[in-house]
Amino acid sequence: MSLKTISKDGLSLSRACGLLFLFPLMIQVLLFALIYFYFTNELKQLTELQGRNSQSSLACLTKEYLGDPSGDAEQGDVLCLQFRWQLQQLIRKELLTISEDSSTSQDKRRNDSSGAREKLKQSAIQRVAAHLTGNRQMGSSFSRSSLLGRAPGSKISYWESSRRGHSFLHNVDVLDGELIISQTGYYYIYSQTYFRFQELEGRSVSTLSEERSKHPKQLVQYIYKVTSYPEPILLLKSVKTSCWSKDSEYGLYSIYQGGVFELRENERIFVSVSNEKLIDMDKEASFFGAFLIG
Incomplete structure (x- = not known):
């Protein structure tokens, strides 16, 4: 075999090996190019579809559909209906949330306002009392005032009100034994008077017993209201008839009464009694008062 023949065979072998190496590489480059163009095209189509969807959503709101003229019109209508329905649901949900928040806020303010008014009302009720x-x-706590007119009894014209003992005044004035109402409302009015009998020295028990049996005492307490009416109006009346043992040295009786009445501003209330000479003005036993309850 000549040298020329060997050289030709070696050259052919190297070319064949080079082709075998380049062929897979060319296949990979071709596949990569195909994949690149495929995904680039898909991405472009997706972008265009999103743009058309955005335009379609806006068009649905303006009652215009800007889809592909060659596309299906019914499909476009369905998409518009779906979009509008979703938008309506979202708006309704937001409106309900806003309405609930507003109602809750109003209820809270209303409750706070009601609570404040109730506290103020309770505070005012506690301050109006006497x-x-x-x-x-x-020496003389009674008077037969012309104010009584034909009404029976003698008015108690003096009460202790200067905070001595248990007396007090809160937003109520007193004048000539009368409580002057400063605020219209319903008041609980009460009074107690203490009647005290004592035997006089130098008189026999038998004589006194006979006088008692012949002339029993009637003990009466009245509570009046003074208004624009010419005569005072009787609110409460309580009566007892004295009855005691023949051998007793003292006769002690107390009358208490109370009730709820509506009083108006500047109206006055007072107490009167029968047999005023028998009244004991002890501060713990004889008293008079009122307080606002609503």
């Missing part, structure tokens, strides 16, 4: 007590040091 309690007057008797005073033994006053």
Whole structure:
């Protein structure tokens, strides 16, 4: 075999090996190019579809559909209906949330306002009150005032109100034994008077017993209201008839009464009694008062 022949065979073998190496590489490059163009085209189509969907959504709101003229019109209508329905549901949900928040806020403000008014009302109720007590040091605590007119009884014209003992005044004035109402409302009015009998020295028990049996005492307590009406209006009346043992040295009786009445601003209330000479103005036993309850 000549040298020329060997050289030709070696060259052919190297070319064949080079082709075998380049062929797979060319196949890979071709596949990569195909894949690149495929995904690039898909991405472009997806972008265009999103743009058309955005335009279609806007068109649905303006009652215009900007889809592909060659596309299916019914499919476009369905998409518009779906989009509008979803948008309506979202708006309804947001409106309900806003309405609930507003209602909750209004209820809270209303409750806070009601609570504040109730506290203010309760505070006002507690401040309107009076309690007057008797005073033994006053020689004359009674008067037969022309104010009574034909009404029976003698008015108690003096009560202790200067915070001595248990007496007090809160937003109520007192004048000539009368409580002057400063605020219209319903009041609980009460009074107690203490009647005290004592035997006089130098008189026999038999004589006194006979007088008692012949002339029993009627003990009466009245509570009046003074309005624009010419005569006072009787609110409460309580009566007892004295009855005691023949051998007793003292006769002690107390009358208490109370009730709820509506009083208006500047109206006045007072207490009157029968047999005023028998009244003991002890501060713990004879008293008069009222307080606002609503």
